[in-house]
Amino acid sequence: MIIFEYNDSILKSQVMDDSISTPKERSRVNSPAVMSNPGTPRSEEVRATPSPNQMRRGHGAAQAMQLSQQQLLQLQQQHLQQLQTQQLQTQQLVQQHQSQSKYSQLLAVIEDMGRDIRPTYAGSKTSVERLKRGIVHARILVRECLMECERSARS
Structure with missing residues (x-):
């Protein structure tokens, strides 16, 4: 498998070894030696964050639930x-x-x-x-x- 990474305005490609099977090992291989943007966090929690569209949908649902709770309180x-x-x-x-x-x-x-x-x-x-x-x-x-x-x- 070929993966392209952007590092300091240089496009690199790396060939992943198929013997690497766990996601942690893959992330270690995919991580550049030099961080492209030091301000960008590289933790697992951040990598698992949903896309902006998913965030909007999730935020909208939470907001709708909060509004419905407020409306319920007002109705009561x-x-x-x-x-x-x-x-x-x-x-x-x-x-x-x-x-x-x-x-x-x-x-x-x-x-x-x-x-x-x-x-x-x-x-x-x-x-x-x-x-x-x-x-x-x-x-x-x-x-x-x-x-x-x-x-x-x-x-």
Whole structure:
């Protein structure tokens, strides 16, 4: 086998003996007697380094993994913030629901009374009775709503 080496601007060729079988022996034969560039390291680790293309691909994968870990951390933080916000909103809704339940009942009674008002013009006694009961019930609900509002204002 013929190997070409570049040494101080001179192209040399060496014929390798086929009897040399180990990579260390080959590297010893291939190494020039005078180093062409003293700043170039000649250790085995450096010789085993991947090509620049492989380095870019490997670096890109490490960078992508690091980015994905950062993105995962950000997603976890966003999820925790959303959970905390939802928990706070749920607590507020529970507090409001206690007072709104009376309020929603009051709205329902008022809507029922609105339905009953039209037939009263025709002189229906049953709708008049339902209207009276609705008004009484609405007054009670208004009082309860006011009491609940006062309680929540104190808290």
